[in-house]
Amino acid sequence: xxxxxxxxxxxxxQEAETVTLSCTYDTSENNYYLFWYKQPPSRQMILVIRxxxxxxxxxxxxxxxxxFQKAAKxxxxxxxxxxxxxxxxxxxxxxxxxxxKLVFGAGTILRxxx
Amino acid sequence: xxxxxxxxRYLIKTRGQQVTLSCSPISGHRSVSWxxxxxxxxxxxxxxxxxxxxxxxxxxxxxxxxxxxSNSRSEMNxxxxxxxxxxxxxxASSSNPSTGEVLHFGNGTRLTVT
Numbered sequence: 001x002x003x004x005x006x007x008x009x010x011x012x013x014q015e016a017e018t019v020t021l022s023c024t025y026d027t028s029e030n031n032y033y034l035f036w037y038k039q040p041p042s043r044q045m046i047l048v049i050r051x052x053x054x055x056x057x058x059x060x061x062x063x064x065x066x067x068f069q070k071a072a073k074x075x076x077x078x079x080x081x082x083x084x085x086x087x088x089x090x091x092x093x094x095x096x097x098x099x100x101k102l103v104f105g106a107g108t109i110l111r112x113x114x
Numbered sequence: 115x116x117x118x119x120x121x122x123r124y125l126i127k128t129r130g131q132q133v134t135l136s137c138s139p140i141s142g143h144r145s146v147s148w149x150x151x152x153x154x155x156x157x158x159x160x161x162x163x164x165x166x167x168x169x170x171x172x173x174x175x176x177x178x179x180x181x182x183x184s185n186s187r188s189e190m191n192x193x194x195x196x197x198x199x200x201x202x203x204x205x206a207s208s209s210n211p212s213t214g215e216v217l218h219f220g221n222g223t224r225l226t227v228t
Contacts, residue, residue: 033214045204045219052214091157100170100211101147104157 002027004094006105013082014113020067021077021108023092029053031097034068034075038088039107048090051075053097082112115140118207118220126226132193135223139186139207146188147217148180151202160203163188164210195227 003026013019025034036048051059051068058066063080079086092105119138127133139146147162159172163182180190186207192199202224206217 035216037219042221043202043224044221045206047216047218050214050216095211095214097214098212100145100162100164101159101172102149102157102206102217103159104149106156 002029002032002094002096002103004092004103004105006090006092006108008108009106010109010111012111012113013079015082015084017082018078018080019082019110021079021090021092021110023075023077023105025073025075025092025094027073027094027096029096032099033095033097034066035093035095035102036064036066036075036077037091037093038086039091040085040088045091049077079110084112084114086110087112118205118218120203120205120220120223122223123221124224124226126228127195128228129195129197131195132191133195133225135190135192135203135205135225137188137190137205137207137220139188139205140218143207143209143218144186145208145211146182146186147206147208147211148188148190149204149206150174151204151222152200157204160190162211192225197227199225200227201225 032053034051037045067076089107093102145164148160161171182188202222204222206219
């Protein structure tokens with residue numbers, strides 16, 4: 001069974017600064033997908049970024065980028081130029097190739113301070 | 115395109131009752147999956163339906179059931195409610211998660227069991 005671990009329950013960052021959220025996972029699969037979702041107080045889970053395990057290149061979406069270390073089974077999220085609207089719970093999630101369910105980590109609450 | 119729509123947004127039920135939650139996926143999406151979110155257990159997979167067939171089921175008792183209709187809309191039913199069923203229930207739709215397609219989530223239904 002796959003597991004996803006987020007070791008930082010809470011983090012805070014000043015507006016305009018950079019913050020990195022950690023995620024590690026455990027799997028024996030070789031083909032899989034990794035995701036970061038954010039959940040603001042509105043409750044809706046919003047996709048931040050997606051990474052395909054067979055791609056060595058780290059995914060990037062505007063201010064959001066990942067550091068994907070397949071051998072170390074690590075998938076951290078870097079948020080640059082943090083904005084107040086980035087305040088949310090961030091979840092790291094795993095899906096195996098040919099799978100149809102997400103396995104989530106416990107989440108990290110990120111607070112961006114002005 | 116309209117997003118994933120879940121109804122109702124809030125529900126209050128009494129122990130022993132049953133409840134039905136509804137989810138309308140994004141147009142064209144054939145996969146609908148359900149997740150339970152609680153402070154203690156985090157996000158847990160309930161089940162996934164694709165073209166009216168349940169393809170995967172999480173580790174939940176038989177009181178939790180679901181179905182999908184020919185228009186891809188899905189319902190989730192919980193019978194004989196227990197206090198521990200109080201949670202945020204999230205529905206997600208995808209064109210086909212087995213190919214790593216992104217899951218798009220609704221705003222959730224907050225169920226309170228008293």
